[in-house]
Amino acid sequence: MSQTPGVWTLEQMLSHSHVIPAKAGIHGVQWTSAFAGVEDAFQGAGEIKGPDHFRAFCFALGVVGVEGTRGAGMRVFSVLAVVAVLVFGGFGARMASAETLAETQAKAEQGHADAQNNLGAMYYGGRGVPQDYAQALMWFRKAAEQGHANAQYSLGGMYAFGKGVPQDYTQTLMWLRKAAEQGLAGAQNNLGTMYAFGKGAPQDYAQAFMWYRKAAEQGLAVAQYNLGGMYHDGKGVPQDYAQAFMWLNLAAAQGEEKAIELRDIISKNISPAQIAEGQRMTREWLAAHPQLATAP
Secondary structure, eight states: OOOOOEEOOHHHHHHOOSOOOOBTTBOOOOOOSHHHHHHHHHHTTTOOOHHHHHHIIIIITTOOEEEOOTTTSOEEEOOOTTTTHHHHTOTTTTSOTTOOHHHHHHHHHTTOHHHHHHHHHHHHHTSSSOOOHHHHHHHHHHHHHTTOHHHHHHHHHHHHHTSSSOOOHHHHHHHHHHHHHTTOHHHHHHHHHHHHTTSSSOOOHHHHHHHHHHHHHTTOHHHHHHHHHHHHHTSSSOOOHHHHHHHHHHHHHTTOHHHHHHHHHHHTTSOHHHHHHHHHHHHHHHHHOGGGOOOO
């Protein structure tokens, strides 16, 4: 049985740059220069520098709670709402490199949502313009109100971190939901975590499970990891170790280190038949999603 969660707030996570002390039944988690890392990642304005950079951003900076697990002592729910928001939101990553600031500004002023989103990214990261969170917020909002999913995602992130606007998890939840309902996998995962930890809405494991599942079915590894954790702990869904193994196995196949760790831990505590069933379901899922297949 899982132990009672020892959950830290987002503010605590972002303000600590040390090893979180072990509590009763909870192992310490290495925490390396968290806040500086967030700022550094944001300065990159959506440029993901390979899988190691991605994992460092999502996992090292996304920890929001530590829970006990059977026989192992701890598990990390990786990726609170907002840490991955600005990664998957793109922050102008799709902007044509040849487009000048003047061209982007002109298109944005004419009401082009893509240009508004890109201009918001430029102001957020200080790329080609002085960094200006108020301007970033304004342009993201203009695009978001036109239904631009990446802008909605990024606007949610600004509310989550209080950049250019007072921190407001209710607004974060609202904008993440808009992006998630358009099928943006990162927003779906982060919305799930908002519900899992009661940020911006009452804690609701059923909602968390639903949104994790939507993102996991799109092949988002961190969502597969989170979904595996829900099945393992029986939160929002009946406990099912074979399902937990499958989703962790899928995430592990994409190189998610926390999924590898948890899969290997639970493998020692479940039956060979449950492992075999999890492996069978993994193969079936990959066969049904050939475009996402990564052999485990």
